[in-house]
Amino acid sequence: MQQLDRLFILIGDWFHSLLAQWLPEPVVSAIGMLLSALIIMTIAAVTMLYMTYLERKVVARIQDRIGPNRVGPFGLLQPLADGIKMFTKEMIVPTQAHKVVYNIAPVLAVTPAMMAFAVIPFGRDMVASDLDIGLLYLIAVSSVTEIAIVMGGWASRNKYSLLGGMRAAAQMLSYEIPMVLVLLSLVLMVGSLRLSDFVDVQTVPFILLQPFAFIVFLISAAAEVARSPFDIPEAESELIAGYHTEYGGMRFALFQMAEFVAALGMACIMVTLFLGGWRSWIIPLPSWLWFVIKTFILINVWFWFRGTFPRLRIDQLQALAWKFLVPASLLHAIMTAVLVTFFPLVKDGQLVVQGAEWLTTTVVYFVANVVLLFVLMLLYRPYVRRTVRQLRVATPAAAARQQEVQAA
Amino acid sequence: MTLEQGIFILASLLMLGSALAMVTARSMFVAALWMIGTFAGVAVLFILLNAGFLGIVQILIYIGAIAVLILFAIMLTPDVMGLKPGPRYTGQWPLAAVMASTLAAVIVLLLVRAGNDWHIADAAPNVTDFAVQLGEAFMTTYLLPFEVASGVLLVALIGALVIVRDE
Numbered sequence: 001m002q003q004l005d006r007l008f009i010l011i012g013d014w015f016h017s018l019l020a021q022w023l024p025e026p027v028v029s030a031i032g033m034l035l036s037a038l039i040i041m042t043i044a045a046v047t048m049l050y051m052t053y054l055e056r057k058v059v060a061r062i063q064d065r066i067g068p069n070r071v072g073p074f075g076l077l078q079p080l081a082d083g084i085k086m087f088t089k090e091m092i093v094p095t096q097a098h099k100v101v102y103n104i105a106p107v108l109a110v111t112p113a114m115m116a117f118a119v120i121p122f123g124r125d126m127v128a129s130d131l132d133i134g135l136l137y138l139i140a141v142s143s144v145t146e147i148a149i150v151m152g153g154w155a156s157r158n159k160y161s162l163l164g165g166m167r168a169a170a171q172m173l174s175y176e177i178p179m180v181l182v183l184l185s186l187v188l189m190v191g192s193l194r195l196s197d198f199v200d201v202q203t204v205p206f207i208l209l210q211p212f213a214f215i216v217f218l219i220s221a222a223a224e225v226a227r228s229p230f231d232i233p234e235a236e237s238e239l240i241a242g243y244h245t246e247y248g249g250m251r252f253a254l255f256q257m258a259e260f261v262a263a264l265g266m267a268c269i270m271v272t273l274f275l276g277g278w279r280s281w282i283i284p285l286p287s288w289l290w291f292v293i294k295t296f297i298l299i300n301v302w303f304w305f306r307g308t309f310p311r312l313r314i315d316q317l318q319a320l321a322w323k324f325l326v327p328a329s330l331l332h333a334i335m336t337a338v339l340v341t342f343f344p345l346v347k348d349g350q351l352v353v354q355g356a357e358w359l360t361t362t363v364v365y366f367v368a369n370v371v372l373l374f375v376l377m378l379l380y381r382p383y384v385r386r387t388v389r390q391l392r393v394a395t396p397a398a399a400a401r402q403q404e405v406q407a408a
Numbered sequence: 409m410t411l412e413q414g415i416f417i418l419a420s421l422l423m424l425g426s427a428l429a430m431v432t433a434r435s436m437f438v439a440a441l442w443m444i445g446t447f448a449g450v451a452v453l454f455i456l457l458n459a460g461f462l463g464i465v466q467i468l469i470y471i472g473a474i475a476v477l478i479l480f481a482i483m484l485t486p487d488v489m490g491l492k493p494g495p496r497y498t499g500q501w502p503l504a505a506v507m508a509s510t511l512a513a514v515i516v517l518l519l520v521r522a523g524n525d526w527h528i529a530d531a532a533p534n535v536t537d538f539a540v541q542l543g544e545a546f547m548t549t550y551l552l553p554f555e556v557a558s559g560v561l562l563v564a565l566i567g568a569l570v571i572v573r574d575e
Contacts, residue, residue, distance in 0.1 A: 140465075140471075
């Protein structure tokens with residue numbers, strides 16, 4: 001068990017000592033760093049391939065279909081077939097496009113998505129670079145993606161692409177704020193920006209302590225990586241394919257990859273921050289295996305979103321962010337600050353809650369979160385009612401029905 | 409040449425090159441993209457000076473927020489696509505030339521006076537808890553300037569809202 005838990009670290013150490021026989025130490029560490037980066041990137045890319053497969057299967061099941069089932073057993077080779085198709089397609093650049101920006105944008109979209117994995121602890125002692133400002137690094141890196149999307153939208157010289165790019169910029173800017181505010185309340189609890197500290201503290205996962213924060217983060221993260229129901233930058237019924245309308249072949253595949261890798265990265269971040277990272281729940285499995293299981297549970301939640309919710313309109317999306325999520329997450333941060341004063345988790349870098357104290361702490365935090373949600377629902381009731389009434393009148397069928405009622 | 413010097417030279421070339429490309433670019437959108445290159449170079453310099461926190465904040469605020477806002481603002485101008493680029497020189501060029509040469513003269517003067525006497529210090533001497541120290545300084549010694557600065561930003565935000573609001 002111990003051996004299995006440290007499997008990848010042992011392999012790494014063995015390889016390190018093997019190389020050290022022939023090469024000087026600085027070269028070996030440089031090779032080690034490059035190799036771990038390469039391995040993480042490869043795993044991310046392969047996982048992304050099979051995420052597309054899983055998404056098609058899950059959404060197909062929700063819609064009472066079978067999904068991909070022709071290539072290989074259970075359609076398992078479908079992603080590979082798609083990949084080969086993308087590779088062999090002709091490279092087409094629109095004549096009016098700004099060539100340089102058009103070609104750089106897809107590459108620039110993938111880079112930040114991949115960079116996020118550098119600070120995520122995948123298992124016990126399994127983190128490529130345990131930065132003391134890891135959380136800030138994650139936020140910074142994920143905010144670069146939108147530039148690539150805007151670049152792609154602008155360089156294509158296509159109205160739909162441009163609109164998609166603008167929507168992406170507006171959406172990501174808006175949803176970054178509630179996301180960061182929610183992270184602020186978690187940082188208040190942990191007192192550190194290092195991601196491994198977050199895992200160390202979570203004897204009880206933060207999803208139980210801060211369920212409201214988790215919900216807000218789940219919504220903002222879905223919007224941040226433009227997943228359904230927030231896939232407005234590429235709403236196919238309105239914008240053809242949004243910012244990547246004019247992209248084909250491998251460039252399109254890179255955009256697609258950036259999106260899925262970013263979603264995977266977000267799932268990893270949520271596992272680390274809210275689900276206790278690599279800590280095992282009940283069944284003692286190797287830490288990295290638990291991390292993978294938790295990540296795939298969260299990814300599945302996003303696939304359910306895709307199969308369940310209709311896409312929001314752009315103004316509804318902005319209203320949700322600015323009128324509800326921003327004030328709500330601000331209130332939540334203030335509430336957490338008060339809670340942390342009376343029920344601290346960490347004092348001077350030391351975990352102060354032990355054993356049975358976790359029960360009281362968890363109950364206090366949970367109840368406070370539920371009360372906040374209840375208060376917010378009360379506050380927003382008039383607004384929601386008014387909006388629903390407006391929506392009812394807005395549809396032609398409803399208007400006709402109202403006329404009938406009035407006539408009778 | 410050490411590795412750090414090599415990275416410094418590369419980052420400086422990136423900064424200066426993108427700055428030059430930015431002022432000579434005819435399309436506003438492309439100019440904004442070059443500006444992002446300059447910001448990235450500054451972030452690298454911060455990290456080289458042991459101030460990783462400032463480097464990350466540079467990326468977060470300047471690239472992630474300000475540059476995106478500028479791109480977004482360009483999207484709202486009439487010639488979004490940059491199909492009709494403006495003239496390369498406007499009537500203000502003599503004034504700009506005077507300003508630029510004054511600044512260059514000051515920099516050259518400083519360089520000459522410094523001679524071989526260079527003082528290079530880490531931007532963040534105590535690396536391990538730089539963010540903690542910065543946070544404490546903002547919440548104690550520099551609380552008033554910090555709050556005043558955020559007040560100014562708030563006024564700017566509300567002012568912008570009032571200006572664009574329909575009557």
